[in-house]
Amino acid sequence: MVAVKETVEQVKQLDVDQYKYGFTTDLEVDKAPKGLNEDIVRFISAKKGEPQWMLDWRLDAFRRWKTMDEPQWARVHYPKIDFNDSYYYAAPKKNAAPKTLDDVDPAILDTYKKLGIPLREQEILAGVQTSKVAVDAVFDSVSVVTTFKEELKKAGVIFCSISEAIKDHPDLVKKYLGSVVPVTDNYYATLNCAVFTDGSFVYIPEGTRCPMELSTYFRINEKNTGQFERTLIIAEKGSYVSYLEGCTAPQRDENQLHAAVVELVALDDAEIKYSTVQNWYPGDADGKGGIYNFVTKRGDCRGANSKISWTQVETGSAITWKYPSCILRGDNSRGEFYSIAVSNGYQQVDSGTKMIHLGKNTTSRIISKGISAGKSQNTYRGQVSAHRKATNARNFTNCDSLLIGETCGAHTVPYLESKNASAVFEHEATTSKISEDQLFYCRQRGLSAEEATALIVNGFVKDVLQQLPMEFAVEAQKLISISLEGSVG
Amino acid sequence: MLEIRNLHVAIEDGSKKILNGLNLTIRDGEVAAIMGPNGSGKSTLSYVIAGKDDYEVLDGEILLDGKNLLEMEPDARAAAGVFLAFQYPLEIPGVATMTFLKAALNAQRKGRGEDELTTPDFMKRVKAGAEKLGIPQDMLKRGLNVGFSGGEKKRMEILQMALLEPSIGILDETDSGLDIDALKIVSEGVNALRSAKRSFLVITHYQRLLNYIVPDTVHVMSKGQIVRTGGKELAFELEANGYADYVTNAAA
Numbered sequence: 001m002v003a004v005k006e007t008v009e010q011v012k013q014l015d016v017d018q019y020k021y022g023f024t025t026d027l028e029v030d031k032a033p034k035g036l037n038e039d040i041v042r043f044i045s046a047k048k049g050e051p052q053w054m055l056d057w058r059l060d061a062f063r064r065w066k067t068m069d070e071p072q073w074a075r076v077h078y079p080k081i082d083f084n085d086s087y088y089y090a091a092p093k094k095n096a097a098p099k100t101l102d103d104v105d106p107a108i109l110d111t112y113k114k115l116g117i118p119l120r121e122q123e124i125l126a127g128v129q130t131s132k133v134a135v136d137a138v139f140d141s142v143s144v145v146t147t148f149k150e151e152l153k154k155a156g157v158i159f160c161s162i163s164e165a166i167k168d169h170p171d172l173v174k175k176y177l178g179s180v181v182p183v184t185d186n187y188y189a190t191l192n193c194a195v196f197t198d199g200s201f202v203y204i205p206e207g208t209r210c211p212m213e214l215s216t217y218f219r220i221n222e223k224n225t226g227q228f229e230r231t232l233i234i235a236e237k238g239s240y241v242s243y244l245e246g247c248t249a250p251q252r253d254e255n256q257l258h259a260a261v262v263e264l265v266a267l268d269d270a271e272i273k274y275s276t277v278q279n280w281y282p283g284d285a286d287g288k289g290g291i292y293n294f295v296t297k298r299g300d301c302r303g304a305n306s307k308i309s310w311t312q313v314e315t316g317s318a319i320t321w322k323y324p325s326c327i328l329r330g331d332n333s334r335g336e337f338y339s340i341a342v343s344n345g346y347q348q349v350d351s352g353t354k355m356i357h358l359g360k361n362t363t364s365r366i367i368s369k370g371i372s373a374g375k376s377q378n379t380y381r382g383q384v385s386a387h388r389k390a391t392n393a394r395n396f397t398n399c400d401s402l403l404i405g406e407t408c409g410a411h412t413v414p415y416l417e418s419k420n421a422s423a424v425f426e427h428e429a430t431t432s433k434i435s436e437d438q439l440f441y442c443r444q445r446g447l448s449a450e451e452a453t454a455l456i457v458n459g460f461v462k463d464v465l466q467q468l469p470m471e472f473a474v475e476a477q478k479l480i481s482i483s484l485e486g487s488v489g
Numbered sequence: 490m491l492e493i494r495n496l497h498v499a500i501e502d503g504s505k506k507i508l509n510g511l512n513l514t515i516r517d518g519e520v521a522a523i524m525g526p527n528g529s530g531k532s533t534l535s536y537v538i539a540g541k542d543d544y545e546v547l548d549g550e551i552l553l554d555g556k557n558l559l560e561m562e563p564d565a566r567a568a569a570g571v572f573l574a575f576q577y578p579l580e581i582p583g584v585a586t587m588t589f590l591k592a593a594l595n596a597q598r599k600g601r602g603e604d605e606l607t608t609p610d611f612m613k614r615v616k617a618g619a620e621k622l623g624i625p626q627d628m629l630k631r632g633l634n635v636g637f638s639g640g641e642k643k644r645m646e647i648l649q650m651a652l653l654e655p656s657i658g659i660l661d662e663t664d665s666g667l668d669i670d671a672l673k674i675v676s677e678g679v680n681a682l683r684s685a686k687r688s689f690l691v692i693t694h695y696q697r698l699l700n701y702i703v704p705d706t707v708h709v710m711s712k713g714q715i716v717r718t719g720g721k722e723l724a725f726e727l728e729a730n731g732y733a734d735y736v737t738n739a740a741a
Contacts, residue, residue, distance in 0.1 A: 436542060441579040443563035444539050444572075445589075445649065446597035455592055459583025459632065 025111045031225075032089035038062060041194050044089050048163045048197075051170065061183045061193030068187045074350040075379045075411060076319050078255070078292065086257060087225040088195045111219065134159055136200045136216045138229060146200075148212065155211050157241075158203040162230050165201035172203055176234055180263035180300040180327070188259040188294040188321075192228045196261065199229035204239040204270075213469060215244040226257040233263070235270035237303065242273040244472060255283075255318060260295045268303030268330065273311070275468055276324075277476055280316035282483075287346025287375075290318025297324035298354075301333035301362075309336035310353065311467045313476040315483040318347060323381065325354035328362035328390075335364040338467040340476070342483045343376030343408070352382035352413075357393035357423065368399040369461045372408035373484055383415040386423035393423040401431040402460050404453065404484065454481040491515040491538075491657050491688060496549035498530075498537050498713075503545065507533045509713035510549070515657065515706075518685040522699055523692050524724065525710035526732040531692045532576065534710075535661045538690075539573040540566050553657065568600030570656030574646040574663050581633040586645065589633045590615060594652055618651045622678050640671035647678040658682065659690045664698040676701030696728035711735040 032043045041062050045055040070081075092105055134148035136159065152159050158169060166173050183193050200216040218229060235241055258280060264272050274297075283290025293316075299308035310324040326335025337353035355364035364384065372378040378401065386393040401410035412429050434456050442452035458465070458477060465473050491514070498508035507530045515521045525531055537544050538551055540563035551558045558566050581589060595605045606614075619629060622644045634642050643663055650658050660679065664672055679689065679702050691702055699707070699721065707723040708715045709732075716735050717723070 435579075438579045438581060440539075440541050440563060441575065442581070442593075444567055444575075445593035445653070446564050446567040446600060447592060448562075448564050448596070451592065451596060455584055455589070456581060459581055462583040 030089075030091045031087050034087055035084045036086070036088060036195070040088050044195055044197060047089060047091070048166070050163075050166055053170075053174070054166055057178075057183070058194050061190050062195075064184050065187070065190040065194055068184075068190060070187050074321050074381070075377065075413075076321060076348040076350050078319055078348075081255075081257065081292070083191075088228070089197055090225045134212055134214050136161060136214075138198050138200070138216060138218045138227075152211070156205040156208055157210050158201065159214055160201055162196075162199045162201045162232060165232070169201070169203070172234065173201070173232070176232055176263065176265055177230075178263075180265060180298050181261050181296050186296060189261050189296040192230060192259050192261045192296070195226075196228040196230035199231040199260070199262075200233075201231070202233040202241060202243065204233075204235045204241045206236040207238045208236075209239065210241040213242050213244060215246070217246045226259065228258075229260040231260070231262040232265075233272060233274070234265045235267065235272050235306075237267045238269045239267075240271045240273075242469065243275070244469065245274070245276045246279070255290060255292050257292050257294070258317075260297075262295070262297040262324075264297075264299035264308055266299065266301050266303060266306035266308050266330075266333075269305045270303060271307040271309075272299060273309045274299070274324070275472060276310075276312040276314075277472060277479065278312065278314045278316055278320070279479060281318075282316050282345060282347050283318040285345060287318070290347070291316065293317035293320045293322060295320075295322040297322065298327065299325065299335070300327045301330050301335060301359075303333070304330040304359070305332045306330050307334045307336075309338070309467070311336075311338040311464065312340070312351075313464075313468070313479065314339070314341040314349065314351060315479050317349075320347075320349045320351050322351045323353055325356065326364060327356045327358065328364060328393075329358045330362075331359040332361045333359055334362065336467075337364075337366045337368070338464040339368045340371070340461045340464045340480065341369070341378055341380075342371045342373075342480055343378045344372075344374040344483055345376060346374070347376040347378075349377070350379040350381055352380045354383040355385075355395055357384075357386040357390040357395070360389070360391045361393075362390060363394045364396075366395070366397040366399065367463055368397075369464055370399070370401045370410055371404070371457055371460065371480075371484070372401065372410050373404035375407045377409045377411070379411040379413060381413045381415075383417070384425055384427075385415075385417040386420045386425075388419045390420050391422050393418075393420060393425075395423075395425045397425070397427045397429075399427075399429045400460070401429075402457065403431065403433045450481070453484055457481075457484060490517055490552075490554060491690070492550075492552045493534075493538075494550050494552075496534075496537070496551065497547040498533060499545050499547055501543050501545050506547075507544070507713050508537070511710075511714055513708065513715055515688045515690060517656075517688060518683070519706065520683065520689040520691060520702065520704045522702075522704035522707045522721075522724065523690065523710050523715075524694065524696075524707060524727055526736055527694075529710045530713040531710055532661055533713075535573055535659045535690070535692060538566075538659060539563060539571055564596065565600060567653070567655075568597045571659070572650050572653055572655035572657070573659045574643070574650060574661060576662040576665060578634050578642040578646055580635045582635050584633050585630050586633045587615065587629045590629075590649065590652055593649065597653060614652060615648075618648050621651075621681065622648050623674055624648060639666035640668065640675075643667055643671065643675050644678070647675055651678065651682060654687075656686065657688045657690065659692070660702075661692050662694065663691075664693055664695065672698065673701060696724040699724045709735055 032040055041058050136146040146160055181189050204210050266272050280291035301308055308326050328335050335355050341349045341351050343349045368380050370378040380399050384395045416425050439452050493513040496508050496511040499506045704721050707719055709717040
C-alpha cells in the first residue's frame, strides 16, 4: 500500500531536529580521568567529601561488580559496552559549592530555563503553575541547586541531594541506602553503588503530608560521560509525598550510559507517588547515538496499609531497560504501575514492572500502554508473584500495545507465579494497529495526519495520563505527539 | 457545485479498474441519488471524492466550486466542504465523542483561516444538534462510535455533518443496517440540512431511503459509469425492474 510505503519513507527521514532538548551547554568542567577502576571510585568519593563508611560501601560494590556479568535476557541489542571508555565524574567547575542560586553559573541556570525548569523560587511563585514544585537540579554528576529547601524544612521534610544527605543525615542514609535494592541486585545497580555521583534524597516525617510536589530534573551535558544517579525516598508512618522526575540530554553520536538506582520506602499507612517523564536523547534517524537507560527502580511497601504508585511516560533513550517494582511486604499494602512507553526510529524498549506480594491482602494494579512506530521494538516485561503467606493477594494487569506502521514490533512477556491458592491474578493484553481506515476517517473530518495520530494515541493512553499530576499530564501529552512526529504518512 | 469529468480510477496496485470515464454534475442545493448494483463502483466514487489513499486516479477531474479536489489532501478537502457519511463509521477508543467533534470542527475552521469556536458556543451547537437526532448526552462522553449500535453510529455521522456544515454531503449507504424508525430520524436530520447552497450525493441500493430523502435527480451507475439519469420516478422503476438491464447493457 502506498500509505505504508510513505510511512516507511517518513520514518527514514525521522529527523533529529524533533528532539527539542538536544543542545549542549559550554562549561568548564572538572572531570575524573577516563575509565573505571578503584581509583576512580576513590576519586568520586573524595570529590564528594564522603565519610569512610561510604567509600567502603562503594569499594565493596565495585569489587562485587567486577565478578558479575551483564544481563542478557532483555529483548534489546547493542554492541558490548566498554566501561573503560567513559568518564564517571563530570562537574561544572564554577559550581563547586553554591550556597544560593546566585552562586550558580548563569550558563547552567540558562540551560534549565531553556528546558523549561524554573529554578528561581520567585519565578515559580510568579509563574502560571497553580501549585508549587520544589526542584533538585542534577547536572551531569552533581546537584546544582535545590529549591524551596527552607520552606520544606519548616514542615520537617528533608529534600536535598544525596551527597548532602550522606554528610548531613548519615544515620538515615546508612539505615535505608541499599535496603530496597541490595548492593548485588543486578549488574547495573551494583555499578551504580560503586560510582553513583548524585541524585535526590527525600525524607517525610511521621504524619506529614509533603506541602508541595517534589521534583528532580536530570540533565546529562558532558560528552562521553555516564550519569549514575541515586535517589532515596523515605516516607515515615502516615506520610504522603508526590515526586516527579524528568530527564533530557544533548544529541550526540556516541551512546551514553545512564544507570540509576531509585529506592522508595513506605512505612505504615504511608503513600509515595513517583512520576517520571523520561525524554533522554533517543538517537538519530539511523539509530546512531542516544542514551542507554539501564535503571533499577524499586519501592518497598514496608509498612501495613502503605501504598506506592509508579507512573512513567517513557519517550526517550536508545535503549530502555527499566522495571519500576513494588515489594508488597506490609499487610494490606498496595502497588500501582502506570506506564506509557513510546518508541520510534530505532529505539528499543524493554520495560515493565514487578509486583512481589509478600503480605496478606496485598493488591496491585498494572496498566501498561506501549506505542511503537518506525523500526522500534517495544517489549512489556512484567512479573507478578504471590508468596506462600500472601493470602488474598490480588493483581490486575492490563497491557495494551499500539503499532504504527509495518516495521515496528510490540512484545508482551508476563511472568505470573502464585504460591498461595487464595491469590487472584488477572491479566489482559491487546495489540492493535492504527489502521489506515481510522486515519482516513479522522482526516475526512478535517484533521491532519499528525493531528489524527496524536488524537488516536492520546485516546489509547488516556487511562495512564489521568494518573499524572495535572501540569505533567499536559507536558506528557505534548511530548508523546512530538515523539511520534513523522511516524505517519 | 460538484463537477466530475471523465473520471477513470483503478485500485492502487493497478489490478482492477473501477471507474471508467464517469461524468456527473451536482448543482448547488441539488440532492442527487446514485443507485446501482453491488460492485458498480458507488462506494469507490465516494472514497475518491473524499481522497482515500487506496485508489489511483488515472484520468479526469473532480471540481468543487471550481477547486480541483484531486490536488488536495483529505483534510483540505474536508475544510473545502466535502463531508462523507461512512457506511461503516470507524471507532476511536478513548477519544470522547465530544472531544473528537471539537477537534474536527476547529481543524476545519483553522483550515479555512477562521477562529476556533469558544467552548460554550461549541457546546450549544452540539447539544442542539444531538437533541434533534435523539442522541443522549452521555453518548457524547463515550469513546467515538465505541459500542454504538449501527443506528447510533449513523446518527452520529449526521450529527457530525450538521456541525461541520459541508457544501456537499455524501451519504454512503446510510440506510444500510437501519430499522425504519432510525431511518426516519436520520432522513429528517438530512432534510433539515438541505439548503439552496448545500448539495447531497445519496448512495443507496434501495428506493426506500428516497421516500424520506426525496432526490432531485437519480443516476444509475454500472461498471463505473453513469448509464442513465432521470428524476425521482427513476428510482421507482429500478425498484420494480431491478438492475438486470443495466448490468447486461453496460457489459455490451
